[in-house]
Amino acid sequence: MTARIVWPVAAVLLSLLTLAVGGLVLAGQRANEISLDRQRASLGVLLDHERAKALRDLAVTVSGGEAAAALKHPMSPDRAQRAIGAALETAYGFDQSFVVTPENVVVTGRADGQPGDQRRFTWAKPLLSGPIQAVRDRVSQLILRRTDWAAGSETPDAAALRSGHARLVFDGSMLRIVAAVALPTTEGDSAFGGLVAVASLPLGPAALQHLSQASGHEGLRVEAGETTGFNGLPVTDEYGYVKAQLVWTPDRPGDIVLERVLPAIAAALLAIGLFSAFMFAHVRTVTTELVTREAEATHLANHDRLSGLPNRAFFSDRLDVELSRLKESGEGLAVMFLDVDKFKDINDNYGHSAGDMLIRIVARRITGVLRGADTLSRFGGDEFAIIQTGVRSVNDCAALAHRILEAIREPVELNGALAYVGVSIGVAMAPDNGEDRDMLMRLADVALYRAKREGRNRYSFFELGMDETLRMRKMVEEDLRNALETGLVDVVYQPQFSPDGRKVLGVEALVRWTHPVHGPISPADFIPVAEQRGLIGMLGEYVLRRACRDGKRWKNITVAVNVSPIQFRQKDFVGTVARIVQDEGMEAGRVELELTEGVLVDDADNAENAMMELRALGLRFALDDFGTGYSSLIYLRRFAFDKIKIDRSFLESMETTGESAILVHSVVHLGRALGLTVTAEGVETTEQQRFLQAVGCHQLQGFLFCKPVPAAKIDELLGLTSELRAPGKAS
Numbered sequence: 155m156t157a158r159i160v161w162p163v164a165a166v167l168l169s170l171l172t173l174a175v176g177g178l179v180l181a182g183q184r185a186n187e188i189s190l191d192r193q194r195a196s197l198g199v200l201l202d203h204e205r206a207k208a209l210r211d212l213a214v215t216v217s218g219g220e221a222a223a224a225l226k227h228p229m230s231p232d233r234a235q236r237a238i239g240a241a242l243e244t245a246y247g248f249d250q251s252f253v254v255t256p257e258n259v260v261v262t263g264r265a266d267g268q269p270g271d272q273r274r275f276t277w278a279k280p281l282l283s284g285p286i287q288a289v290r291d292r293v294s295q296l297i298l299r300r301t302d303w304a305a306g307s308e309t310p311d312a313a314a315l316r317s318g319h320a321r322l323v324f325d326g327s328m329l330r331i332v333a334a335v336a337l338p339t340t341e342g343d344s345a346f347g348g349l350v351a352v353a354s355l356p357l358g359p360a361a362l363q364h365l366s367q368a369s370g371h372e373g374l375r376v377e378a379g380e381t382t383g384f385n386g387l388p389v390t391d392e393y394g395y396v397k398a399q400l401v402w403t404p405d406r407p408g409d410i411v412l413e414r415v416l417p418a419i420a421a422a423l424l425a426i427g428l429f430s431a432f433m434f435a436h437v438r439t440v441t442t443e444l445v446t447r448e449a450e451a452t453h454l455a456n457h458d459r460l461s462g463l464p465n466r467a468f469f470s471d472r473l474d475v476e477l478s479r480l481k482e483s484g485e486g487l488a489v490m491f492l493d494v495d496k497f498k499d500i501n502d503n504y505g506h507s508a509g510d511m512l513i514r515i516v517a518r519r520i521t522g523v524l525r526g527a528d529t530l531s532r533f534g535g536d537e538f539a540i541i542q543t544g545v546r547s548v549n550d551c552a553a554l555a556h557r558i559l560e561a562i563r564e565p566v567e568l569n570g571a572l573a574y575v576g577v578s579i580g581v582a583m584a585p586d587n588g589e590d591r592d593m594l595m596r597l598a599d600v601a602l603y604r605a606k607r608e609g610r611n612r613y614s615f616f617e618l619g620m621d622e623t624l625r626m627r628k629m630v631e632e633d634l635r636n637a638l639e640t641g642l643v644d645v646v647y648q649p650q651f652s653p654d655g656r657k658v659l660g661v662e663a664l665v666r667w668t669h670p671v672h673g674p675i676s677p678a679d680f681i682p683v684a685e686q687r688g689l690i691g692m693l694g695e696y697v698l699r700r701a702c703r704d705g706k707r708w709k710n711i712t713v714a715v716n717v718s719p720i721q722f723r724q725k726d727f728v729g730t731v732a733r734i735v736q737d738e739g740m741e742a743g744r745v746e747l748e749l750t751e752g753v754l755v756d757d758a759d760n761a762e763n764a765m766m767e768l769r770a771l772g773l774r775f776a777l778d779d780f781g782t783g784y785s786s787l788i789y790l791r792r793f794a795f796d797k798i799k800i801d802r803s804f805l806e807s808m809e810t811t812g813e814s815a816i817l818v819h820s821v822v823h824l825g826r827a828l829g830l831t832v833t834a835e836g837v838e839t840t841e842q843q844r845f846l847q848a849v850g851c852h853q854l855q856g857f858l859f860c861k862p863v864p865a866a867k868i869d870e871l872l873g874l875t876s877e878l879r880a881p882g883k884a885s
Contacts, residue, residue, distance in 0.1 A: 175419055185407050193404055194387050197369050201387075204365075205320040208355045209333045211246045213318055216253075216337060216351040224262075225253070225337065225349070231262045232269075238351065239264025248353040250278055253337070254286065256348035281323050282352045284392035285334035288319035289350050293336045324389045324398035329357040329376055371402035458532040460510055461517040469531035469539055473591050476541055480585060483544075488551045488583045490540040491598040492520070492558070495576040495610040497536035500568065502723065503760075508568040512575065515566055523557040539598075545583065548615065555579050555613035563611075576611030578602060587616055603627060607682060626672075630683040633669060638689070638696050643667050645700040646862040649871060650714075650833055650855045653847035658871055660712035660746070660853065663701035664862050665693065685720045694721040695730060702740035704865040708872055714746040714776060719753045723760070728767045735771070742772030746797065750778050754789055765793060776833070780821065790828060798825050800851075802836025808845070815845065822849045 215221060216238055224234035234253065242248035243264060252263035252275050263270025265278070275282070296317065318335035334352040357365075366374035377386075378398050386401035456468040464472070476487050494516055501509040513536070520530055520538065529541040542554055558577060565572045580602025582594045597616040605614035637643050647661040665681075668674050684690045698715050705713035721727060735742050747768070754761045765775060776797035777789060790798070800821055808814040818834070825832035834846050837856030846854055860871070 178415055178419075189405050189407050193369075193371060193402070197365070197371055197374075197387055197400065197402075200365055200369050201322060204357075205322065205331055205333070208246070208248075208331045208353075209318045209320040209335070212242065212248075212251075212333045212351060212353050213335045215241050215245070216335060234262035235264055235269050238262065239270065242353050243267065246355070248355050250274075250282075251351070251353035252278075252282070253349055253351045256290070258286075261349065278354065281325055281330065281354065282332055282334070284323070285319045285321050285332045286350050286352050287392075288321075289317055289334045289336050292319065293317050321392070322389055323391070324376070324378070326378070329362075329389065329398070329400070331355040331357065366402070371404075373403040375401060377401050458534075461513055461532045463517055463538075464529060464531045466531065466533045466539075469529065469533075469541070470591060470595075472529050473541055473594070476543055477584060477589055477591060477594075480589060485543070486545040486584055486586065488540075488542040488545050488554075488581055489594045489598045490542065490551075490555065490613075491580045491595075491602040492538040492540070493578050493602060493606065494536035494538075494562075495578055495606075497575070499723070500573060500575065502725075504568045504571070504573070508573075511568060512566060512573075516562060516575075516577070519561040519564075520558055523554070523561050528554075539595075548583065551581050551583065551615070552613070555581065559611065559613065578605040578610045579613035580605055580616070581613060582616045606686070626679065627683055629669075629672065630675070630680045631687050631689075634667070634680055634684060634689055635692070637667060637669075638692055642670075643693070643696060644864075645697055645704070646864055647701075647704070647713075647868050648855060648862040649860045649868065650712075650853045651859045653843070653851060653854055655843065655854065655859050658711055658868075660714060661705070661708070661868060662714040662748070662855065663697055663716075665697050666862075681718070685718060690718045690721050691724055691730075694718060695734060698731065699734050699738060702735055702738035702745065704868070705744065706738060706740050708868060711872070712744050712746045712774065713740075714748050716748045716778065717753065719750070722749065722753045722764065728764050731768060731773070732771055735773070743774065745772075746774040746776050748776045748778040748799070751789065754793065758792070762793060769794060776831075790824075790830075795830060797831040797833060800832065800834045802856075805834060805836050805838075805842050805856075808842065818846070819849045822846075822851050826850055 218237070218241075220237040221234065221241075224230050224237045238253065239248075239251045239262065242251045249267075250263075250265045250270065252270055253261040254275065255261060258275070258279070260270065260272045260275045263275060265274040318333065320331055320333040323330050323332050332352065332354050334350055337349040337351055362374050362376070366372065376389075376398050380388075380396050380399065386399040388396045389398045389400065390396050456464060458465045473489065480486065494512070497509065497512070500512055513532070516538070517530070517532065520540070524530055524540070524542075525544075527543045531539045533539055540554075542551060545551060558579065562575060562577045565574050567573075580598045580600065582588075582597035582601060584594055587597050588594055597620075600620045601614045601616040604620055605612050608614065634643075644666040646664050646666055648664060649658045650660040650662065651657065652659055665677055666674070667677075667680055681690070681693070684693045694715075694717065701713050701715050705711075724730075731747075735745055769775070774796040775794070776799055777793075777795045778799050779801045780798040789795075798821070800818060804814045804818050804821075808818060822832050831852045832850075833853040833855060834842075834851050835855050837843055837846065837854045837858045839858060842856075843854060843858060
């Protein structure tokens with residue numbers, strides 16, 4: 155058995171290494187080819203530049219005033235020889251130049267520093283004839299297309315250059331650039347006298363050295379004929395035959411890579427040998443361990459590692475089995491979905507190890523109240539599920555759910571501190587709610603959502619109306635993120651007025667969402683979903699950024715933004731707020747964050763630290779819904795709030811009970827005694843306004859003065875503060 159395992163493994167590794175070596179060799183060769191192509195291309199570009207320069211130098215020289223005058227009838231060969239041949243030789247290094255007729259009769263010429271005659275031209279003609287003929291063909295085509303190729307506004311040198319042709323040739327010993335241009339006459343409109351100027355520029359050792367340095371091609375040289383082995387840059391005649399090649403010492407990056415990799419390959423071969431020996435010695439032990447682990451893997455495939463409970467796959471299979479027994483048993487069953495309340499807070503405040511400990515404790519406590527026939531599973535995170543069998547009525551399910559709530563309610567010791575947690579339970583029953591596994595699990599999840607929405611730490615049975623609630627929840631989850639990313643969520647503002655209702659002292663930013671299909675959706679519907687699905691941070695940043703952007707232009711008033719407890723507890727909350735305020739150029743002293751007791755009650759220490767950091771930046775804080783909780787006075791003493799907001803519920807009952815009026819009066823005096831600004835929300839009647847003004851409330855907010863309006867309306871209010879209508883005429 156050992157040989158059957160080790161040698162095939164070694165053979166596979168050796169094959170893979172061989173393939174890798176072959177791949178590296180091929181890759182190295184390909185890298186060399188690519189590098190050579192690039193070197194050829196760069197040298198070709200330089201040679202093209204040299205040909206173009208030679209052609210331009212020839213065109214400029216033969217089109218100059220002195221050359222043109224020498225070529226006029228009657229022509230002066232000596233003068234033309236000096237104006238063209240000597241000038242090309244002296245200025246640009248051409249060692250041969252001729253002006254010839256259509257019959258290739260030399261009109262004037264210069265060769266090797268001496269006047270060039272017909273004999274010298276005939277000797278050089280094999281190298282010169284190609285460019286000369288190319289020029290004549292080009293001029294013929296130009297004349298066919300247009301008759302004014304050398305007339306009009308075009309300069310003589312431009313006309314000559316446009317007709318020109320330059321070629322790289324090999325004369326048997328060195329490279330040359332042969333350039334030729336047509337000489338347009340100045341007689342008539344577009345006459346071509348048939349004269350062609352041709353010149354030869356030698357590329358000797360000095361020129362090749364210059365090209366070698368410019369291109370980075372080491373050892374650039376000319377070799378006659380077609381070389382073998384290394385393919386350089388070919389030099390061909392007008393018929394395409396290779397006469398010579400420009401060769402050099404090429405860069406070969408692929409060889410460098412192989413030189414560096416080959417030692418590693420040798421080491422790998424040695425390692426394979428050692429590995430095979432090691433495997434041969436230990437394979438029996440490994441085989442035994444594999445058998446053991448296979449059994450463990452089978453268990454783990456159906457159980458949660460942390461809690462030891464069955465997992466979702468096991469739960470689904472078990473539920474199918476129990477559903478198949480319903481008819482023969484005559485009894486029902488229940489599917490319960492459970493979520494540990496505030497589990498994320500435990501992780502954040504006590505660490506993930508404490509969260510893991512809590513999961514194990516919850517699993518033990520729930521197991522302790524179940525019957526042996528029931529099944530408890532963990533789906534992941536803080537999610538559990540139960541199959542309760544032998545259910546005869548809804549009371550059986552309610553009794554089990556109640557036992558679970560009582561068991562979980564007991565305090566838990568985590569890292570030396572006592573923590574209190576709860577659990578939310580959703581229940582779906584079979585056959586009452588159906589007998590399909592997936593449907594029952596979905597309905598239990600719907601009921602769980604209702605339990606969490608109604609305050610957590612409770613149980614809820616599935617009811618028919620819940621399905622529509624779930625569909626709305628899923629729609630919100632899917633569409634809210636897109637609405638935030640595309641700017642389809644609106645921010646409106648409700649002004650906060652002076653007690654007499656004549657001056658705007660601040661505004662409160664409120665979020666609104668109009669769905670393109672479902673129409674306006676209440677914040678009470680989509681904000682809880684945003685909190686549960688991790689969108690509240692994105693939503694809060696969106697509102698704060700819009701509020702700062704709009705509020706920047708509203709001088710001398712505060713801009714209040716509500717902060718969710720979940721948003722406030724995010725680790726990067728302070729940095730996010732500071733960045734947004736700075737990015738939008740908003741004065742920090744005019745930004746007011748409205749907090750409820752829920753922000754403070756869960757983790758007062760961290761909340762206090764965050765408030766201190768933000769207050770150091772200049773931000774203000776308001777305690778919202780003051781008086782509705784149990785600890786408001788404690789928070790006023792501990793936390794440095796700038797404002798308290800009297801909850802609207804006190805104003806709603808103030809006209810029917812004297813106690814509410816007394817409480818409002820007390821809150822106002824308490825706030826003034828502590829040096830806090832006092833704002834009353836929900837002011838809707840003139841009587842409420844007069845009472846609040848009389849008891850000394852600093853700011854009033856409500857429909858009596860103005861409903862929540864877009865930013866443009868706030869612009870109007872601030873621009874027309876002296877013309878605001880009297881209280882009672884809501885705008």
